[in-house]
Amino acid sequence: MTHPLLVVEQVHKAYATNPVLRGIDLTLDKHEVVALIGASGSGKSTLLRCVNGLESIDAGRIVLGGTVEVSALDADLDVVRRRVGIVFQSFNLFPHMNVLDNITLAPRKVLGQQRAAAEITARDLLDRFGLADKAFGYPDRLSGGQQQRVAIVRALAMDPELMLFDEITSALDPQLVGEVLDVVRELSESGMTILMATHEMAFARDVAHRVCFLDGGVVLEQGTAEQVFDHPRQDRTRDFLARTRGR
Amino acid sequence: MTPVTPDVGSPYVDPVRRDLMHRKARRDVLVASASLVAFVVVAVVFVSTAPGWPTVQELFFSGESFSASIGEVLSAFWLNVRIFLIAEPAILVLALAIALVRGTSAPVMFPLRVIAAIYTDIFRGIPTILLVLLLGFGVPALNSDGITNEPLVWGTVALVLSYSAYVAEVFRAGIESVHPSQRSAARSLGLSASQTSRYVVLPQAIRRVVPPLLNDFISLQKDTALVSVIGPIEALRQAQIDSSFTFNFTPYVCAALLFIALTVPMTRFADWLNARAAKQRNAGGSA
Ligand SMILES: Nc1ncnc2c1ncn2[C@@H]1O[C@H](COP(=O)(O)OP(=O)(O)OP(=O)(O)O)[C@@H](O)[C@H]1O
Numbered sequence A: 001m002t003h004p005l006l007v008v009e010q011v012h013k014a015y016a017t018n019p020v021l022r023g024i025d026l027t028l029d030k031h032e033v034v035a036l037i038g039a040s041g042s043g044k045s046t047l048l049r050c051v052n053g054l055e056s057i058d059a060g061r062i063v064l065g066g067t068v069e070v071s072a073l074d075a076d077l078d079v080v081r082r083r084v085g086i087v088f089q090s091f092n093l094f095p096h097m098n099v100l101d102n103i104t105l106a107p108r109k110v111l112g113q114q115r116a117a118a119e120i121t122a123r124d125l126l127d128r129f130g131l132a133d134k135a136f137g138y139p140d141r142l143s144g145g146q147q148q149r150v151a152i153v154r155a156l157a158m159d160p161e162l163m164l165f166d167e168i169t170s171a172l173d174p175q176l177v178g179e180v181l182d183v184v185r186e187l188s189e190s191g192m193t194i195l196m197a198t199h200e201m202a203f204a205r206d207v208a209h210r211v212c213f214l215d216g217g218v219v220l221e222q223g224t225a226e227q228v229f230d231h232p233r234q235d236r237t238r239d240f241l242a243r244t245r246g247r
Numbered sequence B: 001m002t003p004v005t006p007d008v009g010s011p012y013v014d015p016v017r018r019d020l021m022h023r024k025a026r027r028d029v030l031v032a033s034a035s036l037v038a039f040v041v042v043a044v045v046f047v048s049t050a051p052g053w054p055t056v057q058e059l060f061f062s063g064e065s066f067s068a069s070i071g072e073v074l075s076a077f078w079l080n081v082r083i084f085l086i087a088e089p090a091i092l093v094l095a096l097a098i099a100l101v102r103g104t105s106a107p108v109m110f111p112l113r114v115i116a117a118i119y120t121d122i123f124r125g126i127p128t129i130l131l132v133l134l135l136g137f138g139v140p141a142l143n144s145d146g147i148t149n150e151p152l153v154w155g156t157v158a159l160v161l162s163y164s165a166y167v168a169e170v171f172r173a174g175i176e177s178v179h180p181s182q183r184s185a186a187r188s189l190g191l192s193a194s195q196t197s198r199y200v201v202l203p204q205a206i207r208r209v210v211p212p213l214l215n216d217f218i219s220l221q222k223d224t225a226l227v228s229v230i231g232p233i234e235a236l237r238q239a240q241i242d243s244s245f246t247f248n249f250t251p252y253v254c255a256a257l258l259f260i261a262l263t264v265p266m267t268r269f270a271d272w273l274n275a276r277a278a279k280q281r282n283a284g285g286s287a
């Protein structure tokens, strides 16, 4: 029997008195690519941060790989985070390290890899995403698109089972968005399981196997891209899509 | 008109413009020098025509007294340098430890956090000279075996206590200036809290606090003179002794010159680091 890679069950999360998540249910199978859409402030980032334990939840369960309960109070979050990669909107590369060190830090210190072995993996990944000549560059000398691709490579170097992308193109100039989306597309084609918050509707339609619309702290509607984008069942989904198209 | 295509690495500057810029630079240097000379002349005339000048010159700038005392003051000054060289590393280690303890959140660390907070409050609150006096006279009065009565040791300890409380706050400010997203990014890669501190937060924090730390070093170099109040004969105390024998204040000027000679290179270095950091920030901002 195979279990889903990620199960999110009735998750609640409030910041002080602001309830952000109010009963989220979401399941991801291996190799699935799921897009989270929803208005600004609807809790997309919060949900992603809960999934890899950067935020604790107030109620519900988050289970990884059928066995690891991320939401347990005594969960070993370092173990969870080894299996789940996350890439943020603002890249968050380490500015005092060159690209290669950014990428190899966690494999060396967390997985205990030798520097040489970690660097071989890193260079392969850099090659694969067209960054081979940037290995010794520092983050502030890279374009936004390059920085974001390095951030993706840094997460991939830990060989995660699940990748979380939090609006990874929204801090980029329009002409740089494409190069980052191409990376995500390649990852999805290679079978990576991906949960991504995004404002890029065209991209979500293109790549996501499933689209989830977050509203009022719950997954209000989900389905294939066609179902959600072309035949939304909920009025609020229709409103949201009309507003994003209007922009 | 033929377009000028500069080759990579040699930026193209309009020759006429460059000529004008060079001329302006020469003029600026000329004006600066003339203004300096004028200022010095006025200052010298003002001081040397003051009615008390010959007395001041004899009391503070006597060549004879200078050559008589410079040797002694200089060898006493070696003690200031040694106090500094021993106190400084101790301060850095202690201060970093305090800053790290205060930054922890684990419940087990609670007692240490309280101690560290009290430590900073107390030792930052007491004037350094008072701390030197308290330890220098207080500890020997305890009369306990196994504890040295050497005033030099307790004077140095007082400096370490006082400065480490300050420097800990400098470190703490540096650690807090590293954006929380750096910590999130490190933790999300599976690095533990202490690995995150060691490899991600501290290297960035320390880089940022080097200029203010150098400032504190400079201050410490001067404050080594404070241990003189409990007896050790360092430069200030030696100058005092010499001066009381000859009724001439020139030995003090000797000591002052020695302190300046020690602090100026450090000050220049701090300025240079500050300028470089500012330049890097600007470069980072436009990238
Ligand atoms: N650390 C925090 N402390 C307090 N409130 C927070 C915090 N992080 C998020 N919030 C609040 O939680 C709500 C959801 O924020 P979240 O960032 O998850 O939304 P989002 O869907 O990702 O929005 P966006 O599309 O703008 O990124 C917002 O009202 C936000 O103000």
Ligand SMILES: [Mg+2]
Pocket: A044, A045, A046, A166, A167, A197
């Ligand atoms: Mg967000």
